Amino acid sequence: MAVWWMRAGLALALGALACQVALAASSSSPVLVGPYLQAGTDTSVTVMWRLGYPAACRLDVYSDAGKPVLTRDSSPGLQHAVRLAGLRPATAYAYVVRQAERELGRGTFRTLPDAPGSRLRFAVLGDSGSGAPQQFAVADALEAWKPDFVLHTGDVIYEGGEAENYAGRFWLPYHRLLSRCVVYPSIGNHDQRTDSAGPYLAFFEVPRAHPAETERWYQFRAGLAEFFALDTNSPFAPGSTQYRWLQAALRNSAARWKFAFFHHPPYSGGAHGSSLYVRQALGPLFERHDVEIVFSGHDHHYERSRSLEDFVPDGRPTTYFVTGGGGAWLRRAAAQPHSAYVRPVYHFLGVNLTDDEVEVAAIDTQGRTFDSFRVRR
Numbered sequence: 001m002a003v004w005w006m007r008a009g010l011a012l013a014l015g016a017l018a019c020q021v022a023l024a025a026s027s028s029s030p031v032l033v034g035p036y037l038q039a040g041t042d043t044s045v046t047v048m049w050r051l052g053y054p055a056a057c058r059l060d061v062y063s064d065a066g067k068p069v070l071t072r073d074s075s076p077g078l079q080h081a082v083r084l085a086g087l088r089p090a091t092a093y094a095y096v097v098r099q100a101e102r103e104l105g106r107g108t109f110r111t112l113p114d115a116p117g118s119r120l121r122f123a124v125l126g127d128s129g130s131g132a133p134q135q136f137a138v139a140d141a142l143e144a145w146k147p148d149f150v151l152h153t154g155d156v157i158y159e160g161g162e163a164e165n166y167a168g169r170f171w172l173p174y175h176r177l178l179s180r181c182v183v184y185p186s187i188g189n190h191d192q193r194t195d196s197a198g199p200y201l202a203f204f205e206v207p208r209a210h211p212a213e214t215e216r217w218y219q220f221r222a223g224l225a226e227f228f229a230l231d232t233n234s235p236f237a238p239g240s241t242q243y244r245w246l247q248a249a250l251r252n253s254a255a256r257w258k259f260a261f262f263h264h265p266p267y268s269g270g271a272h273g274s275s276l277y278v279r280q281a282l283g284p285l286f287e288r289h290d291v292e293i294v295f296s297g298h299d300h301h302y303e304r305s306r307s308l309e310d311f312v313p314d315g316r317p318t319t320y321f322v323t324g325g326g327g328a329w330l331r332r333a334a335a336q337p338h339s340a341y342v343r344p345v346y347h348f349l350g351v352n353l354t355d356d357e358v359e360v361a362a363i364d365t366q367g368r369t370f371d372s373f374r375v376r377r
Contacts, residue, residue: 030055033171035097035105038081038205040149040182041220042089042114046205048081049097049105057099059084064092064108081205089114107179110148116256116355118223121146124261125348126153126297127188128326129169134346135327137365139173142348144367149181151227153297153323154188154263156200161191163199170203173327184229187216188263188297192233217242219249224355226255228291230262230282237281246282250289256377257358260286261295267308267320267338270299271331274338279310287312292358292375297324301333301344302362304373308338319373321360323349341371 034049047059057074059082074080087093090113097104113120123142128135142150157165171178184206191200197216206229207220216231228249236242250258265272266279275298286294287309299322307317320338330344341362347370350361355377362371 030099031097031104033167034080034178035095035107036171036175036178037107037109037180037182039083039207040109040112040184041207042112042222043087044083044085045087045109045111045182046081046083047095047097047107048079048205050079051077051099051104054078055099057097057104060096060098062094062096064094066094069093079202087111090118105179109180109182112149112221113223114221116224120222120225120351120353121148122151122351122353123147123149123348124151124153124295124321124323124351125326126263126295127155127300127324127328128152128173129155129157129165129190130328131158131165131169131173132327132329134365135169136173138325138327138346138348139177141363141365141367143174143177145348145350145363147181147350149222150177150183151229151259151261151295152183152185153261153295154186155190155297155324155328156185156188158190158328160193161188161197161199162194163202166199166203184220184227184261186229186262187231187233189233197233217245219253221255223353224256225353226253226258228258228260230260232262232264232275232278236278243281243285247285250285250291253289256355257353258289258291259293259295260291263296264298265296265303265320265322266294267303267305267336268296268299268322268333269303269336269339269342270301270322270324270333272299274336283318284311286318287314287316290316291318293360294318294320295349296320296322297326298322299333300324300328300331301342302347302371303333303339303343304341304360304362304371305338306340307375319375321349323347323362340373343370345370 264275303322305320
């Protein structure tokens, strides 16, 4: 065990050194992080970036044919976040960030669909932010898979969600992806350690109906699917604010497909094991409101549960995935009575969704599918 931990520590140190070298090589640019996309909906998206010195910037947006669509100015500062609203659903755009006519970065994005008949291709990963070579290997495979968007099940930054590590342990591994693809995050226990997730909340922007809403839990819609991000570091027991929000959101959802994602796993054969508190509090809600798939992390392995009806035996089961192999050190895991497949492996999940089918593939760093699951309606 001591040798294993020494190897893990060496991998982390080498990864951190690689990040520092890469960032130093790009220090001639005034952009420290970004541009990256956040808070994507069918009619809006937020473009964010951070500079090395305070300056005013301009964001130019174009149609996919290169025609200018709109321009937005960003006030002088280090951190910039420009929300683009009034966009067309399921439409491709390009953008360029400039400062005093100097191009700082560019990218593309596609707004989410708002109607049936739209295929979705999204990815899921968690427990990634180590800065180790394994994180970069997962990131390369993820980028090659070309998802429309990404869900993150938490522990974005190790060891404690420090602000100074977002450049090397989030932006750098995924920079090719982030300029064109929204990552929808959830808060892990490591992200919570610094200033009660203050750096996390500053770095990310999630879909909100108005600015006063919390960023710790949220929902968004894409075609016939709806996604519910939770914070299992905050109170979520029946009667809590978060529980009442989720209960109402699920009750009011007319989505054909429902997905939940958060950090602590209700079912796990890993080192931490199943979070029985999460299972007992949220499992009945998921089953009662026909949430087909639940994604979580925290344990550093891959696991797919059997299709379960532990609380509401109505013929509409819920399947649980542990996806904690995004780049942090792996841990041992063993099959439990709830398990269908368990494997300690670096990976992400690739999900293809149509109106009548969801297919989930577990994909390793070589781009190979080592487990798959399908559910039809």
